[in-house]
Amino acid sequence: MAMRRVLGKRILEIDEAAYGELLGRYDGVVLDVGTGDGKHPFHLARQRPDQLVIGLDAAKDNLRKTAAKAAANPAKGGLANLLYLWAPAEQLPAGLRGVTELHMLMPWGSLLRGMLGSDPSMLRGLAAVCEPDARFLTTLNLHAWRPPVPEVGEHPEPTPESAVKGLGPLLAAAGWRLDEAKYLDAEEIASLATSWTRRLNSTRAQLDVLALTGIINPSSEDGAEPPAPAPGA
Secondary structure (H helix, E strand, O other), X not given: OOEEEEEOOEEEEEOHHHHHHHHOOOOOEEEEEOOOOOHHHHHXXXXXXXXXXXXXXXXXXXXXXXXXXXXXXXXXXXXXXXXXXXXXXXXOOOOOXXXXXXXXXXXXXXXXXXXXXXXXXXXXXXXXXEEEEEEEEEXXXXXXXXXXXXXXXXXXXXXXXXXXXXXXXXXXXXXXXXXXXEEOOHHHHHHOOOHHHHHHHHOOOOOOEEEEEEEEOOOOOOOOOOOOOOOOO
C-alpha cells in the first residue's frame, strides 16, 4: 500500500525517497496508531519540534480537519514535523520505517483485539516499522470490560499485575516487551490530549485507564534500554 498523506480534503502519495529525506531532518519518529481525529499527535508535534510525528488511521475523514491545520503555513499554526497517514494498522504503508516511539491510545475494534494478543500479525507488522528499542505506550479503556464488548473476547479485565503476567507473553511473542502496567490518574489521562478521553470523561464520574509501557524490538534483556514514555510526554 502506498504512503497516503491526508492534507485536509486532498490526499498526497509520498514515495520512499521523499519519506527518507523527511526522516533525515529529525532525531526520531513517533507513530500514533489509530489516531482518530489526530489531536494527540498534533499536541506531541508542538511539544517535540525535533521529532517527526505521524498520526495513522484507517478512517481518512476523521483526520481531515486536524490534518488541514497541521499542513498550514507555520506562521499560521502549521506543523512541518507532523504527518497524517491514511492506512489501517493491519496493512501499513510501504516504506514506513524508522519509528522510535509508538503510541496506541484507547484502542477499539481490531486495534483492541490486536493489543490483547488476538492478532499477533498486526503486532508483528507494527514492530517491523520500528527501530530496535523503540518505546511504546498503550492505554486501555477498562470500561470496555464493563460489560465486556465483543473485542475483548475471553480476556478478563486486566489489572497491573495480570497484564504483565497474561499479556506480557503474548506481546513478547510479537517483539513487544511489556515492562510496566499501571492505572492512570485523572491528570495523566487529561495529558494524553485525545478527543476520545475527553468524551469518555464527560460521561462518567470516573474514567479507569490502564497504561502499558515497554520496548519494541528489544536489543537485549538486561534492562539497560531507555525508560518507557510517560503518558503525555
